[in-house]
Amino acid sequence: MQLVERSETVELMPKPQGKRLGVVRLLGKPPRASSSHASVFTNFASVFANFAELTKPRITTLVIFTTATGLWLAPVRPQAYTIFFTLVGTALVVAAANVLNMYLERDTDALMPRTMYRPLPSGRIRPKLALGFGLLLTATSVPLLAFAVGWLPGLLAAIALVSYVLIYTPMKRYTPAALLVGSVAGAIPPLIGWTAATGSIDLPGVLLFAVLYLWQVPHFLAITVVRSKEFARAGLQVQANQPDGERKARRSIVWYTSILVAISLLFVPLGVAGVGYLAAALISGALFFWIGLRGLYPESGPRWARNVFLASLAYITVLLAGLVVDH
Numbered sequence: 347m348q349l350v351e352r353s354e355t356v357e358l359m360p361k362p363q364g365k366r367l368g369v370v371r372l373l374g375k376p377p378r379a380s381s382s383h384a385s386v387f388t389n390f391a392s393v394f395a396n397f398a399e400l401t402k403p404r405i406t407t408l409v410i411f412t413t414a415t416g417l418w419l420a421p422v423r424p425q426a427y428t429i430f431f432t433l434v435g436t437a438l439v440v441a442a443a444n445v446l447n448m449y450l451e452r453d454t455d456a457l458m459p460r461t462m463y464r465p466l467p468s469g470r471i472r473p474k475l476a477l478g479f480g481l482l483l484t485a486t487s488v489p490l491l492a493f494a495v496g497w498l499p500g501l502l503a504a505i506a507l508v509s510y511v512l513i514y515t516p517m518k519r520y521t522p523a524a525l526l527v528g529s530v531a532g533a534i535p536p537l538i539g540w541t542a543a544t545g546s547i548d549l550p551g552v553l554l555f556a557v558l559y560l561w562q563v564p565h566f567l568a569i570t571v572v573r574s575k576e577f578a579r580a581g582l583q584v585q586a587n588q589p590d591g592e593r594k595a596r597r598s599i600v601w602y603t604s605i606l607v608a609i610s611l612l613f614v615p616l617g618v619a620g621v622g623y624l625a626a627a628l629i630s631g632a633l634f635f636w637i638g639l640r641g642l643y644p645e646s647g648p649r650w651a652r653n654v655f656l657a658s659l660a661y662i663t664v665l666l667a668g669l670v671v672d673h
Contacts (some may be wrong), residue, residue: 396465399481400448400476401441409440409535415666416539416554416629419618419673424543431494431586432542436535438487439503443510443531449473450515454580460573489539498541506534522585525566533559550618553609560606561662564599564638571595571641596641602623604637607631610665619672626668634661 413436415604424432441454448455448466456467463473484507492500514528540551567585570577574586586595610627613619637657641650 347609372520396470397463398470400445400479402444405444406437406440409443409532410437411556412558412666413437413535413539415670416536416541416551417543418539418670419550419554420540420543422543428495428542431490432499432539435487435491435495436503438483438490439507439633440535442480442483443507445476445483446511447478447515449476450511452476454582456517457580458573458576460576477534481505488667491542495542496545498545498547499538502534502538502541506531506538517586518582520583522583522588522591524583525563525585529559529562529566532562533557550613550616553612553616556609557606557665558662560602560609562659563602564606564654565658565662567599567602568651568658571651572655596646599638599641601637603635607635613669619669621672623668623672626664626672630661630668631665633657 370639410433413433417424417432425653448464451461452464452466452473455461455464461467466473488500488504488507491503510528514524515530517524517527536554536558537547537551540554541547544551568586570586571592574584574592577584578587584595585591585598588594607627610631611624613627614621614624634657637650639651640646641654
C-alpha cells in the first residue's frame with residue numbers, strides 16, 4: 347500500500363504462516379523537493395561567501411573599530427542614526443576599495459601562494475561580476491556618507507577610495523613608495539568617525555589619523571620581509587625586494603615605530619585620554635619598539651618579522667582600546 351510519494355513508501359506485508367499482520371518498512375531517499383531546496387541553499391551560501399571574501403571581512407571589521415574609535419573620542423555625542431550610517435557607510439567604502447583592489451590585482455594575486463586562492467584568481471567569481479559588485483558598493487557608500495552623515499565624511503571617504511584603488515594599487519607595480527600612499531586610505535576611517543560627530547577636522551582627529559598612518563608602515567614592512575620573494579615573483583615593488591632592501595626595511599620598521607610610539611603619547615596632553623591610557627601606551631609601545639629593534643641584529647630572521655607583524659596587531663588593539671576605555 348503506497349501511503350506517501352514514490353520516494354517514500356510504507357508496505358504492509360502479511361506473513362503466510364503467522365497471525366501477525368506483518369512488518370512496516372520505510373524505503374527510499376529524502377524527498378526530491380527537500381534535496382533541491384538544500385542544493386539551492388548551499389549554492390546561495392557558497393556564492394554569498396565568495397562575494398563576502400572579496401570585501402576582506404577581517405580588514406573591514408578592523409576599520410569599523412577604528413571608525414567607531416573616532417566617533418567615541420569626539421567631544422560631541424552624535425545621534426544614533428549618525429553613528430549607524432557612519433559605520434555602515436565606512437564599511438561599504440572599505441568593502442568597495444577591497445573588491446576593486448582584488449579586481450585590479452587578480453593577475454598578481456594568482457602568482458602568490460597567500461593570495462592565489464582568492465575568489466578571482468581561483469575562478470570562483472568572474473571578473474566582470476566582481477567589477478560590477480565593486481562599482482555598486484562605490485555608488486552606494488560615498489553618497490550614503492555624504493547625504494546621510496555629512497559632506498566632510500563623504501569627501502574623506504571618496505579620497506580614501508580613490509587613493510587606494512586608482513593610485514596605490516597600480517603604483518605597487520612601480521615603486522615601494524606605494525606603501526606611503528596606501529597608508530593614507532587606511533588612516534582615514536577614524537577621521538571619518540571624528541568628522542561625522544564634529545563636522546570639522548580638529549587636532550585630536552588628525553592625531554588619530556597620524557597614529558593609524560604610522561602604524562601601517564611597520565605592520566606591512568614586516569609582511570614584505572617575510573614574503574619578499576613572493577612579491578618579487580608577482581612583479582610588485584616593496585622595499586624588502588630592492589637592492590639592500592631588507593636591511594633598509596628593518597631600519598624603517600624601527601624608525602616608524604619610534605615615531606609612532608612618541609606620537610601616540612600626545613593624546614594625554616591634549617586631554618583626550620588620561621593616566622591609564624598613558625601607562626598602556628608606554629608599556630605596549632616599549633614592547634613593540636623592542637621587538638622591532640631586534641631586527642637590527644644580523645641573526646634575526648623571518649621569525650623576527652612574523653613577531654613584528656603579530657606585535658603590531660597586539661599594539662594597535664591595546665592602544666585603541668586604551669583610548670576608548672580611558673577617554
